[in-house]
Every structure is written in structure tokens, then in C-alpha cells.
Amino acid sequence: MKVLVVEDEDRIAAFLAKGLRASGLEVDCVATGTGALALLARQDTDVVVLDLGLPDIDGLEVLRLARQADACLPVIVATARSEPADRRRSEELGAGAYLVKPFSFGRLLATVRSFEVPLEA
Amino acid sequence: MTNVVARQDPEAGAPVLPRSALILVGTVVVGGIAVLGSQIQALARWDGGDAAALTVLVAVVAVVERFQFEIRYRSEEATYSISDAIWTAGLLLVEPSVLVVSVGIGVLLGQSVQRWASVKMAFNVAQMVLGIAVAAVVFTALGAPGADQPVGWLVAALAMGAFQVFNTVAMALVISVVERQPFWRVALVTTGGVHWLGNVALGILVAVMRTTEPLALPLLLVPLVMTYVAYRGWLRSEQERDRMNGMARTADAISDSGDLSTRVTETGDHDEVGVLASTLNRMLDRLESAFRRERRFITETSHELRTPITICRGHLELLGPDATREEVQETVELVIDELDRMARIVQDMSSLARMEDPSSLRLEQVPLDRFLVDVAAKATQLLDGRLRMSTPPPASMVRADPQRLTQAVINLLHNAAEHTSGGAAVDLRVVRETTSWRFEVADEGDGLAPGEEVTVFSPFVTGRSSHGSGLGLAIVSGIARAHGGVAGVENRPGRGATFWLRVPR
Numbered sequence: 001m002k003v004l005v006v007e008d009e010d011r012i013a014a015f016l017a018k019g020l021r022a023s024g025l026e027v028d029c030v031a032t033g034t035g036a037l038a039l040l041a042r043q044d045t046d047v048v049v050l051d052l053g054l055p056d057i058d059g060l061e062v063l064r065l066a067r068q069a070d071a072c073l074p075v076i077v078a079t080a081r082s083e084p085a086d087r088r089r090s091e092e093l094g095a096g097a098y099l100v101k102p103f104s105f106g107r108l109l110a111t112v113r114s115f116e117v118p119l120e121a
Numbered sequence: 122m123t124n125v126v127a128r129q130d131p132e133a134g135a136p137v138l139p140r141s142a143l144i145l146v147g148t149v150v151v152g153g154i155a156v157l158g159s160q161i162q163a164l165a166r167w168d169g170g171d172a173a174a175l176t177v178l179v180a181v182v183a184v185v186e187r188f189q190f191e192i193r194y195r196s197e198e199a200t201y202s203i204s205d206a207i208w209t210a211g212l213l214l215v216e217p218s219v220l221v222v223s224v225g226i227g228v229l230l231g232q233s234v235q236r237w238a239s240v241k242m243a244f245n246v247a248q249m250v251l252g253i254a255v256a257a258v259v260f261t262a263l264g265a266p267g268a269d270q271p272v273g274w275l276v277a278a279l280a281m282g283a284f285q286v287f288n289t290v291a292m293a294l295v296i297s298v299v300e301r302q303p304f305w306r307v308a309l310v311t312t313g314g315v316h317w318l319g320n321v322a323l324g325i326l327v328a329v330m331r332t333t334e335p336l337a338l339p340l341l342l343v344p345l346v347m348t349y350v351a352y353r354g355w356l357r358s359e360q361e362r363d364r365m366n367g368m369a370r371t372a373d374a375i376s377d378s379g380d381l382s383t384r385v386t387e388t389g390d391h392d393e394v395g396v397l398a399s400t401l402n403r404m405l406d407r408l409e410s411a412f413r414r415e416r417r418f419i420t421e422t423s424h425e426l427r428t429p430i431t432i433c434r435g436h437l438e439l440l441g442p443d444a445t446r447e448e449v450q451e452t453v454e455l456v457i458d459e460l461d462r463m464a465r466i467v468q469d470m471s472s473l474a475r476m477e478d479p480s481s482l483r484l485e486q487v488p489l490d491r492f493l494v495d496v497a498a499k500a501t502q503l504l505d506g507r508l509r510m511s512t513p514p515p516a517s518m519v520r521a522d523p524q525r526l527t528q529a530v531i532n533l534l535h536n537a538a539e540h541t542s543g544g545a546a547v548d549l550r551v552v553r554e555t556t557s558w559r560f561e562v563a564d565e566g567d568g569l570a571p572g573e574e575v576t577v578f579s580p581f582v583t584g585r586s587s588h589g590s591g592l593g594l595a596i597v598s599g600i601a602r603a604h605g606g607v608a609g610v611e612n613r614p615g616r617g618a619t620f621w622l623r624v625p626r
Contacts, residue, residue, distance in 0.1 A: 009428055011455065015435035022439070080427035083420070102431040105438045 001116055002026040004045045006036040006062065007078075008055050012101075016049060019105050020112065033057030040066055045073065047115045049108070050095075052079040052086065060089055067094040074115040078103060142298040146244045149291060153247025156254045157225050163218035174215045178223035179230065182207055186231025188349060203345075204228070205281065205317065208253055209324020212277045213268040214331055217257035224253045248291050256284035268328035277328070278321050285317045319348075361394045368398060381409040421581045425466055425591060429459040462590070469592035472528070473580070476599030482522040489513040489551055489558070496527055496549070500534045504547055508534070513551045519558050521604055521624055529600040529608075530560055532593040533620045537564035541617075557606060557626050563619040569612045578608060597622055 003020050007013040008031045017027045028045070030036045033054045039045065048066060052059030063075055074096040079086070082100045090098050097111045167175075182204050189202040204227070211220040228249045232242045260280035266273035297304040323345070330337050364386075371385040384405060387398045433456045440452050475481050490513055497510055519526070530549070537547040541564045548563040569577055576582050578598040581591035594608075601608040601622040608622040 009432070011432040011459070012428070012435060015432070015439055019435070019439045080424045080431075082423070082427075101427040102434045105435050 001046045002028065002044055003112060004036065004039055004048045005029045006033070006048065006054065006059070007031065007051045008053070009051070012051075015105065016108070019109065023109055025112070031055070033059065033062040036062055037065055040069060040073070043070070047112050048073065048075045049112065050075055050077050050079075052077060052081050052090075060086070060093065063090060063093045063095060076108070076111050076115075078108065139298060142295060145294055145298055146240065149251065150243045150247040153225075153243075153250040156221060156250050160218045160221055163216070164222070167216070167219065171216055171219050175219050175223050175226075178207060178211055178215070178220070179227045182223065182227030183230040183234070186228065187234060203320055203323065203349075204231075205284070205320035206323035206327065208256070208284065209277055209281050209321050210268075210327040210331065211324075212256060212260050212280055213273055213325070213328035217261060220257060221250060221254055225250045248288065252284045252287040252291075255287050256280040259283045268325070268332045274325045274329075277325060281317070281321045281324070319352075361392070364388065364394045364398070368394075368401065372401070375405070381405060381412060418580055422466070422470060425581050426463060429462045432456075432459050466590040466592070469590040469596060473592055473596050473599055476525070476596060476603055479603045479605075482525060482603055484520055484522055486518045487521055487523045487526070489517040489519055490515070492519070492523060492526070493549070493551065496530050496534075499527065499531055503531075503534060503538050507538075507541075507544060507546050508549060509546050510549045511551070514553060517551075517553070517558075519624060519626065525600045525603070526560075526624065529597045529622055530562070532597045533560070533562035533622070536593055536620060537562050537566070540564060541566040553626075554623070557623045559621050559623045561619050561621045563617065565617040568614040568616055568618045569610065571612070571614055574610050574612050577610060594620070 003025050005013055005016045005020070005027060007016065007029065010031075013029045013031065017029050020027045028039055030039055031054075033056050036048070036050070036054075037057075040048070050059050050063060050066075054062065059077070059079065063077065066073055066075060071094070075094070076097045076099065077090045077095045078099045078101065080101045087098045096115060099108060099111065185203050185207065207227075208220065208224065211223065215223075225246060228246045229242070232245060257280070260276060263276045263279065266276055268274070268277075293304055296302070323341075327338065327341065330341065368385045371383060375381065375383050384402045385398050387402060388395060436452050436455055440449065444452075493510060493513060497508060500508055534547065534549065541547065545565045548561070550561045550563070552559040552561060573582070578594050580595045582594075597620070598608040601624065604624045606622060606624040608620070610621070611619040613619075
């Protein structure tokens with residue numbers, strides 16, 4: 001299973017990649033929304049972990065475009081934005097989960113894993 | 122006498138009355154015209170005395186109508202005058218038809234001098250004519266006794282009571298229709314009992330004096346004028362009390378609900394209470410925006426602290442029992458670094474909070490040349506020989522808190538250092554302006570994106586390369602404001618920026 005981590009804060013991306021890889025997952029890391037959309041176009045991503053405060057495109061827009069391209073793609077929003085409006089908007093746009101920083105890595109890993117089993121099983 | 126009509130909205134051209142109110146007003150006006158028409162027959166029977174009485178009554182009423190008290194009440198404006206006293210005397214002294222016609226002409230004259238809207242005038246005249254006709258019927262039915270017998274006074278009072286009831290009902294009906302309120306609730310509040318009693322007593326006195334010793338009548342003017350002045354003052358204090366009570370209720374509601382968007386009603390009066398109301402509202406404006414700023418600051422601060430906490434938590438969580446010595450060492454260094462970042466944020470937050478308070482400044486006369494040398498010394502490590510400084514005019518002084526001003530200029534230098542790379546020079550200048558000193562820090566970095574010139578001074582608006590707390594420029598702005606100055610930036614997108622702060626000389 002391949003996870004795409006979209007996170008502009010190097011040190012957060014670093015531990016996410018390290019932890020997910022240690023759990024046997026394949027990980028790609030990008031720091032920008034443009035980079036994320038380019039990688040998603042390759043269609044080999046199984047789950048996205050998405051930060052909302054990206055330097056180029058807002059994470060919500062990335063979420064919208066990603067879900068537009070692939071309506072089944074699970075996207076886990078992992079953000080410092082704790083306002084209910086952002087959570088609501090993310091859910092409307094089809095985010096599979098919404099984790100507010102600081103989150104525990106264990107929780108994130110469990111959320112990623114929950115998307116591992118195909119829905120119809 | 123009580124006149125009433127819907128208060129006009131100054132924005133709108135004419136009062137917009139609901140259909141039911143228009144019907145009501147129309148009925149009263151038609152009724153008034155009918156009553157006046159029915160007096161035509163009686164007119165033929167008038168003698169010279171009646172005509173003279175009419176002239177005197179009309180003249181007196183036209184005069185007293187100009188000394189009215191205006192009382193704003195909900196959407197209505199009620200006006201009180203001593204005309205009722207004239208009508209009371211009229212009941213006791215003249216023919217009913219003379220009285221009714223006098224009321225019609227007198228009120229019309231008095232009101233046309235005031236240049237009121239024709240609808241309002243027609244309604245008021247008709248209402249008065251109908252009211253006095255009711256009073257005359259009651260007075261005649263009870264035997265129409267003269268002013269020389271006490272029973273005449275009682276009967277006149279009863280007749281004027283009917284007049285008052287009629288007016289109160291008409292006024293309350295209009296208010297209840299316009300405001301869509303239950304009639305009885307409006308009627309109970311609008312009754313001006315004390316006012317009525319005073320007018321009736323005065324009217325009886327006039328009638329008694331006219332009958333027994335007309336020469337004493339002018340003497341009545343003295344207590345009358347005194348009463349007028351005192352009464353006006355009393356009414357004003359009543360109105361002020363009402364408005365103060367309204368303000369107190371609003372203030373209570375605000376303190377109970379904590380809803381700072383509520384405002385007290387401003388009537389546009391320029392008296393003390395009006396000034397107080399607008400002062401209160403200005404204070405609420407400031408409080409509201411201060412609270413909003415504070416809320417935003419708290420949200421932004423917590424948002425800002427989430428990143429380092431996430432980093433520490435994540436890296437520590439992944440440090441398993443079989444971690445190598447190097448991994449542990451690396452994580453410890455990283456965590457300490459992030460803790461430093463949090464410490465900087467917290468430190469700058471408390472600086473910023475202090476900055477907002479001008480009383481925390483320790484102002485003194487600071488020699489500019491020595492100040493700049495100190496700043497340059499502190500910035501040596503930061504800019505590593507890239508700082509170019511121009512010398513200020515000799516013996517120049519600035520009145521400032523030297524510690525704060527140093528912090529502000531250092532923050533600007535920090536900002537320049539972070540947004541320029543390589544050996545690009547950073548200029549520090551002090552420019553003498555007419556009333557202030559302007560401290561400038563110019564860099565040759567990339568400048569700001571267009572539109573960022575204002576937001577860059579807000580908390581936590583940081584460029585990508587920033588390693589600061591995101592509060593540095595907000596602190597500069599705070600220090601400038603605390604000194605009675607201001608901070609700003611001249612942006613040259615792609616070629617650099619000149620950040621400045623201005624402090625009064």
C-alpha cells in the first residue's frame with residue numbers, strides 16, 4: 001500500500017515517512033499542493049495524508065481536486081486548523097478522516113490502516 | 122392637549138403607514154369635518170360677543186400652541202401644550218359652537234406655524250374638534266353650569282375627562298395600529314394624567330377670574346411662565362431618565378449575554394445623555410474589536426504552537442526501545458530545537474502583550490548616535506558584516522524607551538537577515554522628518570508579494586524561510602504604536618523592501 005504525505009513542515013513529514021515506512025508501507029512525500037496533484041496523476045496512491053496549510057494551494061483545494069479526479073481516493077486531513085468550519089468543509093469534500101495536530105502517530109497509522117481493506121470486503 | 126402622529130424616518134421621504142392606520146386617520150378627519158359642518162347653523166345665531174370670544178380663543182390658542190413640549194415615545198412623537206386649559210375655560214365661558222369652531226381654527230393656525238405635514242395637521246385638528254365636541258356634549262348634558270358655582274368646575278372637569286379619554290383612545294389606536302401592539306398596553310402608558318389635571322385646574326381658575334375679576338387675569342401669567350419652565354425641566358429629566366434606563370438595560374443585557382455587538386440606542390440628541398450614549402457605543406466598538414483581535418490572536422497562537430508540539434510528539438513516539446544512540450541523540454537535539462521555537466513564540470507573545478500598554482514604556486532622551494552603535498553591536502553576529510549604517514545628524518536625540526526601540530530595530534534587522542541571502546547588504550538609516558524620526562531597514566531580498574504590505578505586520582504572517590516566532594514585525598508595530606508612532610514598509614517586489622518605524626521627535 002502506497003501513502004502520499006503532503007506536508008510542508010519537513011520535520012513532520014520526516015517522522016510520518018519514517019513511522020509509516022517502519023510499519024511496512026510505501027511512502028511518497030511532497031511539500032506542495034502542486035507536487036501532490038502531480039504525483040496523484042500517476043494514480044498509484046492508495047491513501048493521502050494531507051496538511052491544509054500548504055504554501056502554494058490551500059489544502060482544501062487540493063482535497064477537492066484530488067477527489068474530483070478519483071472519487072474513491074481516501075484522504076486523511078492532518079492539520080493544525082482546529083476550527084469546526086474547516087472540519088465541516090473537509091467532510092463535505094469527502095475527506096475520510098480529520099486529525100487535528102498534535103495527533104498521536106499511532107492514531108494516524110490506525111486511520112491509514114483502516115483504509116487498507118477494500119470497502120466491499 | 123395631546124397630538125400624535127407617526128414619527129417620520131429622516132431617511133424616508135414620508136411616513137409609511139399601514140392601510141388600517143390610514144383608514145383610522147381618514148375616519149377621524151371625516152368625523153372632524155362633519156362636526157365643523159354641523160356648527161354652520163349655530164354660526165347664524167352668533168352675536169358680537171361670540172365673535173369676540175372666538176377671536177380671543179383663537180389668538181390665545183395660536184400663541185400657546187407655540188409653547189409645546191415634544192415627547193418622543195416609541196415610534197410616536199407626543200406634544201403637550203396648555204391648550205387644554207383654554208378649552209376648559211372655554212367650556213365654562215362661551216357657547217359650545219364658538220368653542221368647537223375656535224378649536225378647529227386655533228389648532229389649525231397653531232400647527233401651520235409649525236409647518237407640519239398636512240396629514241398630521243388634518244388628523245390633529247380633526248381629533249381635537251371631535252374631542253372638544255364630545256366634551257361640549259357632556260358639559261351640556263350635565264346642565265352647563267357657570268364658572269361661579271363649584272358644581273360648574275366639577276362638570277367642566279368631567280367634560281374635559283371625556284375629552285382626555287377620547288384623545289387617549291385616538292392616540293393609542295394609531296400607535297397600536299402602526300406598531301402592531303395590543304391597544305390596551307399602549308393606552309395604559311400614554312395617559313398623561315398629571316398634565317391633564319394641571320390644565321383643567323388652570324382652565325377653571327381662568328374661568329373663575331374672568332367671571333369675578335377679569336383684571337387679575339394677567340397676574341396668572343407669572344405662575345404660568347414659572348410652571349412652564351419648571352415643567353419643561355421636569356419633562357426633560359423624565360426623558361433623560363427613560364433614556365438612561367434604556368442604556369442601563371442595554372448595558373445589563375451586554376454584561377449578561379457577553380454579546381458585545383449590541384449597542385445602546387442613539388437618539389441623535391446633543392445633550393449630555395446623547396453624548397454619553399455615543400461615548401458608550403464608541404467604547405463598545407473598541408471593546409468589540411479588541412476582543413475580536415484577542416480571540417484571533419489566541420486562535421493563531423494555538424495554531425502556531427501545534428506544529429512544534431506535533432514534531433516533538435511524533436519524533437518521540439517513534440523512538441522505540443531499540444533506537445540507536447545516534448537516533449536518540451538526533452531526536453533530543455530536534456526536540457530541544459522545537460522547544461526553543463515554542464519558547465520564542467511564548468516569549469514574543471508576552472512581549473507583544475506588554476507592548477500594547479503604553480504605560481509600560483520607560484521614556485527617556487536617547488542620543489541617536491549611541492543608540493545606533495549599540496544596535497549595530499547587537500546585530501554583528503546576526504548580519505555578519507553585511508550591515509551598512511549611516512550616521513545620524515550630530516547631537517540628535519529621540520524620546521523613547523531605549524530597550525524597546527532597540528528591540529524593534531533589531532527585529533527589523535532580523536527580518537532583513539532572514540529574507541536576504543549571501544552577502545547582500547542591509548542598510549540601517551535614521552531619517553529626520555518634520556515631527557518624527559524614521560528608522561529604516563532596507564534590504565535587497567525578494568521583497569513582499571503585492572498586497573502583503575499591511576498583513577505582514579499581523580501576528581503569524583511569516584514568509585517560508587522564517588525561523589522566527591511570526592511575531593517579530595507585530596512587535597515592531599506594537600512598539601511604534603506605544604511610542605505614538607507607526608510602522609510600515611515600502612515594498613519593491615523582487616528587489617527588496619524597506620521596513621520603517623516612525624517615532625515622534
